[in-house]
Amino acid sequence: MIRAYILILFTSLIFNTNISAGNYQPDFSVAGFYSLEKSGREVYDFNVGWRFFRGEISGAEKADFDDSRWDVVSTPHTVQLMPSEASGSRNYQGAAWYRKHFTIDNSLEGKLINIYFEAAMGKSIVYLNGKKVEEHLGGYLPFSIELTQYGVKPGDKCIIAVFVDNSDDKDYPPGKKQTTLDFTYHGGIYRDVWMIATSKVHITDPNKADKIAGGGVFVQYGEITKKRAEVVIYTDIANALASNQSVTVENQLIDPSGKIIKKLSAKVTLRKGEGKQITQKVVVDNPVLWYPDSPSLYKVATRVLASDGTSLDGGITRIGIRKTEFRGKDGFWLNGELSDRLIGGNRHQDFAYVGNAMPNSQHWKDAKKLRDAGCRIIRVAHYPQDPSFMDACDELGMFVIVATPGWQYWNKDPKFAGLVYDDIRNMIRRDRNHTSVLMWEPILNETRFPLEFSLKAREITQTEYPGAACVADHHSAGVADNYEVVYGWPKDAGNFEQCIFTREFGENVDDWYAHNTNNRASRSWGEGPLLTQALQLAIAYDEMYPEGRQFIGGALWHPFDHQRGYHPDPYWGGIMDAFRQPKYSYYMFKSQVSALLKHPFSETGPMVFIAHEISPFSSPDVTVFTNCDEVRLIMYGTDTLVQKVVRRQYGMPNPPVTFKNVYDFNKMRIYPYVEKQWQKVTFVVEGLIDGKVVCSTKKMPSRRSSKLRLSLDNEGQALIANASDFIPVICEVTDDEGNVRRLAKEQILFTVTGEGEIIGDEIIGANPRAVEFGSAPVLIRSTLNPGKIKVHARVLFEGEHAPTPAWIEFESIAPKRRLVYSEKPQVNQSSIYSGTYKRQMSEDEKRKTLNEVELQQTEFGEKKSE
Template sequence: MKRIFLFVFFICVCVYSTQVVSANNYQPDFSVAGFFDLKNSGREVYNFNVGWRFHRGNVQGAEKIDFDDSGWDVVSTPHTVQLMPAEASGGRNYQGIAWYRKHFTLSESLKDKQINIYFEAAMGRSIVYLNGKKITEHLGGYLPFSISLTEHGINPGDKCLIAVVVDNSNDKSYPPGKPQTTLDFAYHGGIYRDVWMIATSNVHITDPNKENKTAGGGVFVQYGEISKKKAEIIISTDVVNSSNNSQTLIVENIITDKNGKALKTVKNNLQLKPNESKQTQQKIALDNPVLWYPDAPYLYNVETRILAKNGNPLDGGITRIGIRKVEFRGTDGLWLNGEPADKLIGGNRHQDFAYVGNAVPNSQHWKDARKLRDAGCRVVRVAHYPQDPSFMDACDELGIFVIVATPGWQFWNKDPQFAELIYDDIRNMIRRDRNHPSVLMWEPILNETSFPLEFSLKARQITHDEYPGSFCVADNHSKGVADNYEVVYGWPKDVGNFKQCIFTREFGENVDDWYAHNTNNRASRSWGENALLIQSLQLAKAYNEMYPESRQFIGGALWHPFDHQRGYHPDPYWGGIMDAFRQPKYSYYMFKSQVPANLQHPLMETGPMVFIAHEISPFSSPDVTVFTNCDEVRLIVYGKDTLTQKVPREKYGMPNPPVTFKDVYYFNEMRVYPYVEKQWQKVSFVAEGLIDGKVVCSTKKMPSRRSTKLRLSIDNTGQQLIADGSDFIPVICEVTDDEGNVKRLAKERIFFTIEGQGEIIGDEIIGANPRDVEFGSAPVLIRSTIIPGRIKVKARVLFEGEHAPIPASIEFESIAPKQTLVYSEKPQVNQSTAYTSSYKRQLSEEEKQKILNEVEIQQTEFGEKK
């Protein structure tokens, strides 16, 4: 009956508001295992994400070649073991074993190549089997690991099976170690980052984590003198000879500008015996370099080539670098490139997204960074683990400093092996991320954790061994930090109590008590105008506290710019300036208003802005709050009353405090215009931003009338959808009136359908489709297939009638990926369906109370010291 109903519906609906979105704008590149693609270098990179057989749960013998997996789903990575509702905190996600099996045939074209399968990350404990044989086991969910097909006898033309069992269960033996029931984030499972197949010559650049050389392996770019007149670039290149013959090689490094123009070239000869590896160091002096700043993030390319004696390329890749000099001068603050730096204000970042958990494609990591940068964030502290490599690439490009943290939160295991695994994580994260100009500091300890002094000191020593001259940061009251670390986490009140620079790792929280977690800085977007306004003003207050006069205090990171899932609490964290779909709240515009109006940036959305945080609804406040980066605001009410206020900078430390016009709006007075005079068009607020007395921007807000239309838009920051089977984009459906004003009080359910080369992520079980309208809009996630082509998304209200809003549709195209896809089986449409019920039992009241007591003790301990 259901199918018949849908068929009849599509015949009956004949009126659509349709738009076609053409592709333009900017399509970013992403690195693989630290390198961007260098044409004709001898290195080939293949997309290994497509065509994995997947089963949630444990199965005996699933590693064997002859195991029958024909009944399993076929999926693409990045992949989550379970789709979840947008509100899925409180330990509702699947924890346990899941299996992935990939059948493929190694191409004959890869003869005489070294073949590695590179996993960017998989959650928890991972065991990899090759043709039924156990190859490796990896502990931890946030750092890469790889296997060599060549070393295990796989030749071109061979049929292969890679089986991976992943387990995101609670496990105290490796970091983070803390059970999810007492954890402030969630262990979403699966092979949730990219998998690549990398083909190189027998002579090739080493993988720094596999090579395991202190401050070595791979390509490591360091710097000597840096000024506006000269920069000394030191390039260390580690090469291995996996052949049976001695080799005479040339190691070539070329510095090119952003347009690809070669600026400087250095070459070294290198002799390698069979199975020998060596590191060679080269220095390049660059005159009048363009330095890297957050507001001008200029990037050079280091093109590395390993050449045979006759000049034939054997291996190579591009390392993207930004030349900058960071100094922490204690009471004199942060200096960048020889000049005092502005305060760094930004946010923390967890990596999860609505529905898909951690299985976020590279494009969405870049969009997250772009949205944070548009909101004025100049620093991100990763929480509480290394982020996806594509996010780091984006921060380099967008000008966001990053504080990189080792995995950990409020848990210490006294078993010495636990500390050794943390030390391994520190080494691996530094080796992975050391070339990123965005890396400001390393946080090599466990967040909010009581650990021994010996651990604190050794973590710092490992950091400096792996990256000489880098900087460590941690809580000032943790053992060994105040006396030894280069920067401390603290608060403006701590100025003068320490010799180091001070940074606030998490600002903005204002909870009533740990158990309840009620607070005026946490507001679900669905709660509407008043809650969002209160949140934005509370965060403005907290933002302002990050601007004491002292230069010793260098800035702070909001906790947390995106709503996200948590393990120990039934509510998601709703303190984001954007929700879990990255739709903005009022507080987003408060943050954005702190960006200087005259700022020019190659990729940010910049310029004068003004935003009215008021919906002119029956329930709106009498006061009208405006966020702007201009000098003053002119508010025109109902087209006749003109009110002007200066931005009250003299009363605050923050760049652009909110402007509030008192007692401007009363519903009973407003309704005279449309009800009595029949002049509803007069009801509006116009806010004009003025600089030096001139209007430089303006915006108009009108009250929404009856819901008449749906409107679709793509939230893609100008990027096209990649046809790789895992990329996705949000499509936003808004309910509007005749004039296009969003009906913020609309309460509809939107049903989405799709045609062409895409699929809708999720279904009614998780509230994805149909989707409830919240604050005027309903998002849907559209995932690509592996075939580039046209995609058409349609939206209608779930139950239609003569006066229901008119449906809408939108069309766009996906494009082919840059890397060749390696697969034998195509992924299914509607992969990764949601569970129909909870996967595990409820805890008893006694069990819950015991867990909550444990967390409250820890939260209180660190909260008091904040």
């Protein structure tokens, strides 16, 4: 119930002032595997201690280059910290260098050692001890280098130098110039880097093995019913030794309770240099099926065993057993039943200040917040997401549409199409075991391309993942006649044989240039715009529930505010801002979740939210978002009004409830001003189901700003002491009673002591931070030492009647994986790479660029609700 939820939230604010550990620490995969104890595979955190230089510099690839004056940072890393409002190609684009000194531990004698980069933005060139060993084009998919093949041995001192360049480049996807792009090419090694050591008889990396529908571990399924499920496990192993080897491939299937339900073994003989794929099948009786609302996961524990039983290599693959069917006009069926409508959002990997350089914990928290908001499907925009986000979607119960990198750009050079095909193969091989993957979008979004490209993209998808469902815009070449699902609108039902899904709903702009719209509202604009946005998105949400089964759902564009390339304003259409602070529209989304739903991770149950601040400028109407049957509004402790939630057969589950013309500031002020009874000024809202009160909430108008209050936005997780994990701390301005002063205008100065540091400084408006709609966030990053962290907040200009300061104390915990580094990153390194990067087009260049945008937006449709 919401009453209980409010109590829990308030209690957490109290307890979060002295937290020693989080309530839940999610696990994350590395190169597709979760850790398997004593498997022979060792994974080290390679993120710490990179020397960094932004710009061109001669000789940085050489082993003896003097980098002693460079800054020391940790990855995930961005080449430039930016203000939370820095859209319009204000970010740095160009060259940057990373160099890491390290020594191979003697314990790795006889191992194959790989350095695995989850992604680096743009063009990457990797040098090992001065020798070029890898070049990778594209900013969203992994690549790796094997140290062993270049003669590196345990005990050796090594230097890896990585050149990265996020400049515009038409030769590889996405290819589009950032000045005409609707998102931002934030630079750097912005995802994790790992060192992976395995035996020389090992499970292959699917992208390095480069086998169609092969390499690594690939789990597929035969018949699936509620009584019986066939699980087929393909394991690809290779022998890098100079002699023949006889091994056993063992796969254990472990059910969601942790019980081993089947052990499969196969003996294999490998000649030197040979690789083989082993197929094993298991039948599961009465399987626990995966649903978005009960995302039960099995584990496949894979081991390669020597003749003496020693484990040479292994890992865990998490899987969910589920059957998906797109039955065209009969809709989408899950596990043999007609599915509920799939409503969710698109997702860019963009966060305030740090751009794309988000730690795994924040990717998980993003997924959690989206699930709490009722999202049951995520379309990635417009590239594969961080592996940890995919892990989270499996666990939290959200379907995902995975898209290849691309947006409104086509290069006729055949090499470009070839690189897109490579991306399709790589993203499928990376993500194919994720239960959350529902469909693949293998073409380039909103792009005019030739028919043969569309057909080839689908062919590659089907060969890499037999039986996969492909989805794309119905008006793109070859899609309507060949793809399993088409992007379209509810009105398109009947025009196609396939199921229809709306890839981006909610937009209501006036034109491509101005982008004025009532669905985009900065949280800083306050109550009126936030309510307007929420109600406009409610209209768009309602359109996702037409009559008939063929239309299966849609994804909001876009749940989080983010930076863009071609427009000076950030995208403010999110239901949360760039720090993931909720707007009114978040609660509108959340109110669409059934009050009866129970979920193992998501916040569910009956809820009511009052979208009204009882301020001098508030609307006469009081709007309430709820998932209950009816709402009781009690004003000033005496006036009682009741309204039902007016539901329609075809429409959103729970439309907003609006009490018309019930608030008048001039009348309300009689209580505090004349009668001196300000305590009477309350709104109490109760949610009723079957005539019974199941939840309630109370709101009072905020009085004078008197206190600051701090809380952690950690979703129960503890901060990891790895020098890259961060956590938002939220400072709110309140009155004496704890009511948030939404109209406060203050600058909050943060300081931190202990094992943490503040990300950003005054240059980017991070510290001090301006209060917006009652709050000011700060990002706290861990050091390498687990321990206590104390954050202190005060107003910048203090005085007798200024709000009193606040502090919060919590602890970071040690990382699970061993860190590999020889140099510690600087503390308070933020000022090193913040600041403005100046680049300015001429007026003629700007006009030409914006004319290009106008042409493309006219063709593909910026006004996405039509």
